[in-house]
Amino acid sequence: SGAYTDNKQYEMALQYAERALKLKKELQDDLGAGRVLNNIGTIYNELELFDKAEGHFKEAQIMALKVGDQKLISLVGTGLMFTAYGKRDFRKSIALANEVLSSSDSLADLDIKVTIYQRLSMAHGKLGDYKEAYEYARIGQAMADSLYNEKIVGITNNLDAKYQNEQKTKEIALLASEKELQTLQLNQREKERNTIIIFALLASLLAILLYNQYRLKQKSNKELQKLDQAKSNFFANISHEFRTPLTLIKGPIEYIEQNPEERLNRSHIKMIRRNTNRVLALVNQLLDLSKIDQDSLQLKTTEGDIYKCLRAATSSFNSLAAQRHIDFKVDIPVGDLWIAFDRDKLEKIVYNLLSNAFKFSDDGEMVSFKASYGDQELQIEVSDSGQGIPEENLPFIFDRFYQVDSSSTKEQGGSGIGLALSRDLVELMDGTITASSELGKGSFFTVHLPIEEIKTTRQKEPKQLVNKETPTAQPFVIEKTDRRNVPVVLLVEDNEDMRIFLNEHLTKHYRVLTAINGLEGLKKATARIPDLIITDLMMPKLDGIELCTKLKSEITTSHIPVIMLTAKAGLENKIEGLETGADDYLTKPFDARELLVRTSNLIEQRRKLRERFASTDAKVHPRKVTVTSLDQKFLEQVLELLENQYAKSDFGVSDMQNALAMSKSQLHRKLKALTDESPGELLRNFRLKRAAQLLAQEADTVTQIAYSVGFNDLSYFTKCFKGLYGVVPSAYGN
Template sequence: MLEEMKMELSLHPGADFIYADADGSSDKQVNQVEKMLDKGIDLLIISPNEARPLTKIVEQAYNKGVPVIVIDRKTASSLYTAYVGADNYQLGLMAGTYVGASLKGNVNLLEIMGLPGSSPAIERDRGFEDGIRRYKNIRIISKVYGNWLKKDAEDQLVKINNLLPGVNAVFAHNDVMGGGAREVFDRQGLPRTTKIIGIDALPGPGGGLQMVSEKVLDASLLYPTGGKEAITTAFHILNKESFEREHILQSLVIDSTNVQLMKMQWSRISNQQKDIEKQKGLLEEQEAVYNSQQVVLNIIIITLVLAIILGGLAFYFLMENRKINKSLEVKNTEILEQRNQLMEMSVLAEAATEAKLNFFTNISHEFRTPLTLMLSPIEELFQNEKIIAIAGRQLKMVHQNIYRLLRLVNQLIDYRRVEYDKQQLLVSENDLVEFLRDIVESFKHHAGKLKIELKFSHAEKEIKSWFDVNMLDKVFFNLLSNAIKFSPEKGQIRIHIRKDESQVYIDVADSGVGLSPDEEIKIFDQFYQVEHHKGQGSGIGLSLSKEIVQLHGGTIDVHSQKWKGTTFTVTLPLGAQQFNEQQKSNIPLSHDEISEKSKIYQADLERIGNLELNEAFGTPKEYSLLLAEDNAELLSYLKEKLSEQYDIYTAANGNAALNEAFEKVPDLIIADVMMPGITGKLLVEKLKSDVRTSHIPVILLTAQASMEQQIDGLKSMADMYIIKPFNFAYLLANVQNLIRNRLKLKEHFSSDISGDMDKLPYSKNLDKKFVNDFSGIVEQNLSNEHFNVDDICKIIGISRVQLYRKVKALMGCSITDYILNRRLKKAKHLLINENYTIAEITYMIGFSNPNYFATVFKAKYDCTPSEFKKNKFH
């Protein structure tokens, strides 16, 4: 087998062939296969030592995607790519037939079997018994296991030497054991009249062919090794070509009549292989000579080309150098003129930038007035219990977002002052411990509502330091707000202050989601926001905090571990040496002012509870919607408004939305463009390219308002592209319109699927293909009375639920109704146009009983099939 493999592999010089011999040990063979799989082989050829012990590792390789060719012997499983080998049952049957036909008179037969449990031994024994069953003169007096080995076979025969004189025929499962049997018989002095038949007929010294030729064996059944066929099949598999999964090799009986012919054929094949290898070696030598000559020739050509190029370049640069020297004087003059122009433009640019910044600051100031005018009436409405009962959630949402806008405006103004105006601090000496205690106290109410433990500790009762009260509080407002925002329920936040001889350190530590190393590096960058947080933010707060701390001559650092919490450390110098006299003042701490200012930073901490819609005992709606939005408040708002008319499914990110769409198959999907995981546009592309969801209309919501962005959204195959902020009535009207249009398409699809599909007014090619495939499968199986929904699912490759919803969405009917209607329509056609009997038509359209067919036909067309055929009614 190995020689045949090497012969065939000589025609494939690029293949790397790894070979291992298990020496008859199943455990060793399992370890060898495991090592080969770890190396990353492309294909495994295995001859299992035993069936069951090797089944698990063969299945493991097959399940990993590695093609497996089982050769010679099978495993106890069908999980393999191909089998190459002889039919061991057929070999046993041929051996039994040969013994019965060639031996006359009463035959006492001894059978020497292979390894217990191996598939060849089992199948050869079964085939042999079937082969001799019709010969009444043959009796098997004993069976022994030789384990495929000569010595083991001899040992077993010695144990039953008292039976050997009466044996006049031996069937050995291979030639090696047959040869061992002959030696035992000779040592016992028994005459050579005992016929010994083996299996394998291998060529070469000591092989079965030589044993038959030397009359050690009377006959041997050729067991084709299959080495050549295994390699051929392997390359068919690797090259993605068709191959035969069960390659059964043919056999024949070799005895004294044909043994010399077989030996001559093998000798000829061996000589041809040696000639091939010799020619291959000569070709390799010629190729090496050719390659070396080619390298020398290439070097000579490259040298000549480089010499010509370098000579040309030298002449060219000489000429260019003269031109450059002449033009340098002209360029120097131009550069001086351009420098003067740039200086003038720089002055103008600074003026323009200053104007823009002034406008930016002024418009930010203008935002404060309308925000204040909105905030005061909203807070008055909170005092009215009747209004709170009717619209409490909506008022809380408006109130929360007003504070968010106010904080954003304040941060933008502060950022402008610090970054561009280089605002001067007004510092005063105050107690940092008392200052931080007031700030922590202002957040304790919200922390308690969220079941977050907020604890303030200090190493000393009082720590005097110089700082700007109206600027430094923004740093700790922001740090505490973020800590609460990113902490889970029942989390912990620790604020600790300590000092040494020259500096004071304030740690703000939380047990929240933490930061990855990449996020930790970027956290103080302008407008950077962590991706996993669903709350709103601008990305200004920490950048502004860093600027304020640096104005105080201090630093702010972060230390975090993903999913284990974050610690921000603010370091401030003690004393006032870093401030000049103009920056010093006597501004005292104001407890009430700190509490009032903290409200702006607590807006994001107010978690508005979702409206619980108790639909457990409600009536299911006719249509369902899937809402995909990462903003929890907007998601809750849309769910509350749309749940009055539709069943609502929700998803907080793109990946969850995709899974929900595949599982629930809603009638329409509303998705945000920017979401964690996959974006809204990518979600649409995946939905529209999958046969399970390609029919579902999708509305994209986005803040990207430019015309190019809208066009890009529609190119992603979205059905609508609505810009935020949007009018809910407009959104609802579009939802109703898309569902209404979908109903019209259903009517077209369900009217008569067998018509011309190209004329259907539908634009989705994937849905056309689905309907074509579905109707074609039904038409091909109308005569099959056992045809059901599971058969369609297997052919198309989707689940029952997805198939039901897809057919219902596109065709407006159930699968069972559609199949029944198609059968009755075909019956109607056959009754009108063909000359079949009612019984024949019954079975042609998949009904098992003519009476049942007549009942269903009459229920559909108000007449029996016989009456219909008689009147030609349609």
């Protein structure tokens, strides 16, 4: 048994120990039986089966007291101390340690004393009594050093005694024969070599121990860094989760405050209520986590039908399932199951699991909820056919603050506390929660809660009034195309409430296009070339930073001003947004009027730049009418092309398209945005400005000048010139 224990083969050790115990009891060897029981208790401590260990130690204690063996009494007391520590009953562990130490007569073994003082130090540390922990650590270290010195002295004395014996042996051997002397010398060298090897091994072992300590410290530091990063991500996400609904609550309230004669419509009131409930749910989750940390969260059980509670909780997802065409399967046994349970905490567990299942499933997929009862245990199963969880992330999904995707382009929002809270609530009910998943096929969560059905006469639960909102039937309306001659604004926002809220304010002044993520926004911006883009920062598929970078790096969209909306209020986030080319930056929650003012200012700024280019000045530098270096480079390329080709009468818009490698619509939208002129107008006006220069210098006749700038028809040239300058060419010089 001892050999197997030393090799950590505990199952084999237990088998042989049980056989030895049986034999000792048959021989009525109480002392031997007590020692075997003590060994079994030690093995169970190693296996962390502390209840079994405690039972065997107590039985060993009875045997030790019966035979009065003080050493066994001390060993058993020490084992009970380790068991109490393993069960995290640190006060009991301290009391047992002090009890063993108080019987100093029975504690002659210094090794045991060192172990006890070390465990006392650790137990006091766990209780936060660092002063006592330090004192016991100091005493333990002093004893350990003393023990080490004793061993060294013992080894030295033994070596010295051996040396004296060898010297005497050598003297005898010298008298006997030279050959024996040589043999003794060889033996001595061999022993010296062995001694050196032993000391070298001890030094190597010490080096290995120190290296392991260093690695453990490094690992601990890395884990602390990961935890710190997780907390940073959590605070960034929770900020976003709070700021977005606060904007949607603040906006309508400020509108009513500024327009007291008007009233909020029903959709606005519902939006405020939705986002108020969202903020309240977040606050409640954070409060629950705080209570769990302080061990102050208690179960508040009431008797009731748990199946009815589960039906009510799952039914709240029916409308969402119908809206997203998700196959929502609910399997709850018919009838009732009357037990005492905490309704609020059970509903939170169900809500968090189903919310995640719906959140990470695409439209048209499947979500399943199943409940069953057997062997005094309630089993809840929640599964989905969504995107699944990578295998390397699965062990961490119940960790607080952890999110599988913590990037700003994650498909779904969240704070990273839902599953952690669910696990804590399940454990508060003495239950277990497990998860399995396959990437691309979905996830499966299982909850086991120990419950006991109440067989007594049941009182009927009071009927609860359920506020069911019946959706108002909306008549079918054919949407009319907005043909107003106003600027076009592209709104890119993944939050539906925020998108509707901003759309309502912007539509009063602009034609509004909407996109639900960055990728869709990029496609619409490239296809429609709006006058301005308003985009959120944190979005799925493509976040605001990446969207802005792509827009500003494409020649067809680089001129479009971008306003970035974000819940990240840090200066470094603002700088990052502006560095990508964003023209303005607005932090949630914000005033809708401020957004409208900033939008108007940017559009007006671009309009003035276009007017400046469209002036009759013969020479306007591209740098003075562009905002980005890419636009300046493009306009310089256009003007250089016109400078080289304007005199050719057959040079037209199609030639411009080929030279600039742009389609007809792309070239038209780009030039219209930068100069407020179509490609044809730009070419014609460029020729007229060159003609005006020549006329002012009286370089030639009107006819020759017209032909030299690319006009074939003199009357058409005269008409165009008068249209631009208000006088005929012949009168321009005067």
